[in-house]
Amino acid sequence: xxxxxxxxxxxxxxxxxxxxxxxxxxxxxxxxxxxxxxxxxxxxxxxxxxxxxxxxxxxxxxxxxxxxxxxxxxxxxxxxxxxxxxxxxxxxxxxxxxxxxxxxxxxxxxxxxxxxxxxxxxxxxxxxxxxxxxxxxxxxxxxxxxxxxxxxxxxxxxxxxxxxxxxxxxxxxxxxxxxxxxxxxxxxxxxx
Amino acid sequence: xxxxxxxxxxxxxxxxxxxxxxxxxxxxxxxxxxxxxxxxxxxxxxxxxxxxxxxxxxxxxxxxxxxxxxxxxxxxxxxxxxxxxxxxxxxxxxxxxxxxxxxxxxxxxxxxxxxxxxxxxxxxxxxxxxxxxxxxxxxxxxxxxxxxxxxxxxxxxxxxxxxxxxxxxxxxxxxxxxxxxxxxxxxxxxxx
DNA sequence: GTCTATATACCGATAGAC
DNA sequence: GTCTATCGGTATATAGAC
Numbered sequence: 553x554x555x556x557x558x559x560x561x562x563x564x565x566x567x568x569x570x571x572x573x574x575x576x577x578x579x580x581x582x583x584x585x586x587x588x589x590x591x592x593x594x595x596x597x598x599x600x601x602x603x604x605x606x607x608x609x610x611x612x613x614x615x616x617x618x619x620x621x622x623x624x625x626x627x628x629x630x631x632x633x634x635x636x637x638x639x640x641x642x643x644x645x646x647x648x649x650x651x652x653x654x655x656x657x658x659x660x661x662x663x664x665x666x667x668x669x670x671x672x673x674x675x676x677x678x679x680x681x682x683x684x685x686x687x688x689x690x691x692x693x694x695x696x697x698x699x700x701x702x703x704x705x706x707x708x709x710x711x712x713x714x715x716x717x718x719x720x721x722x723x724x725x726x727x728x729x730x731x732x733x734x735x736x737x738x739x740x741x742x743x744x
Numbered sequence: 745x746x747x748x749x750x751x752x753x754x755x756x757x758x759x760x761x762x763x764x765x766x767x768x769x770x771x772x773x774x775x776x777x778x779x780x781x782x783x784x785x786x787x788x789x790x791x792x793x794x795x796x797x798x799x800x801x802x803x804x805x806x807x808x809x810x811x812x813x814x815x816x817x818x819x820x821x822x823x824x825x826x827x828x829x830x831x832x833x834x835x836x837x838x839x840x841x842x843x844x845x846x847x848x849x850x851x852x853x854x855x856x857x858x859x860x861x862x863x864x865x866x867x868x869x870x871x872x873x874x875x876x877x878x879x880x881x882x883x884x885x886x887x888x889x890x891x892x893x894x895x896x897x898x899x900x901x902x903x904x905x906x907x908x909x910x911x912x913x914x915x916x917x918x919x920x921x922x923x924x925x926x927x928x929x930x931x932x933x934x935x936x
Numbered sequence: 937g938t939c940t941a942t943a944t945a946c947c948g949a950t951a952g953a954c
Numbered sequence: 955g956t957c958t959a960t961c962g963g964t965a966t967a968t969a970g971a972c
Contacts, residue, residue, distance in 0.1 A: 716904030719851035
């Protein structure tokens with residue numbers, strides 16, 4: 553199992569990258585072993601099955617997200633800066649090599665995933681949606697931003713947009729992503 | 745090659761369904777042959793390689809889209825009805841069994857696709873974006889809808905939202921899709 | 937146009953030496 | 955903790971009979 557050994561971390565990091573670039577069914581232990589300069593048996597030592605590896609990728613992302621959200625320093629940040637952080641998280645995927653977001657990658661492969669991974673990515677998306685809805689609700693109440701309808705629906709809408717944006721960027725050009733983000737801010741009566 | 749023989753059409757239809765449910769790397773000739781009650785060699789007779797099959801799926805969708813857009817009966821429809829048609833196209837994927845849209849499915853698998861498919865899906869997304877931008881531009885000029893910024897950016901934003909929405913629906917529940925669509929209409933100062 | 941049979945490659949995974 | 959070696963399964967694809 554993966555704890556914090558260097559090799560484990562290198563495997564996990566590369567696997568996350570490949571998953572978001574090629575999809576869950578698009579990368580293999582062979583890809584990993586070649587690029588890391590080790591044999592596939594070594595990877596199986598750290599992650600016995602591909603399900604173990606995939607699950608840890610999702611759980612790692614969940615922990616990263618929840619850690620940021622629960623950090624008191626971040627919780628007291630102005631609403632707009634918290635939204636900026638969310639948006640930068642997506643933009644970071646683009647910069648790292650046209651990755652799509654983890655949720656989008658796993659959603660399109662969803663019905664081929666082991667149940668443990670399905671449940672984990674469901675949890676992640678639920679937490680993300682909940683946090684974003686609260687953020688927007690606060691933003692509207694405090695007059696920082698403006699939008700119609702329920703904050704929960706607007707949150708779902710914005711998260712869908714960010715998810716789709718990284719995918720369209722692959723087809724229509726990376727500059728499209730920033731244009732879409734600008735439009736989101738415009739629709740919220742904000743400037744990025 | 746596939747023309748209009750019954751078997752070819754059955755293969756193409758099932759392959760399209762599997763592609764949008766399981767991803768390009770998530771379905772096989774074995775899946776197809778089992779469900780159609782024929783042998784995988786028969787499928788190779790109609791579609792020699794998986795690339796041939798995948799390419800025809802994309803080209804079929806392109807033709808379907810362009811045929812609708814270029815139909816004079818549809819071109820004279822009120823702007824809102826044309827937008828409704830676009831939105832229903834996405835909703836239809838959901839009804840057919842939680843399919844994601846073709847563009848979303850192929851975008852996440854993009855870097856594992858043969859070049860011919862990459863080019864075809866690029867073309868499709870370009871045509872879709874162009875048509876949607878013109879639709880929104882007309883809608884705003886005629887006072888049917890309202891939004892800030894460039895119509896081209898708003899079009900990209902809405903298409904991203906619809907793409908992501910079918911994916912989030914898998915994780916958060918199908919009812920989320922309609923909520924997201926309602927929000928899109930609300931943001932356009934329209935009612936669905 | 938569909939079949940049986942098979943070629944070839946790659947996949948995830950394991951046994952056992954070091 | 956990493957290696958060599960290999961198993962069993964499945965993938966795409968083809969040859970040739972019917």
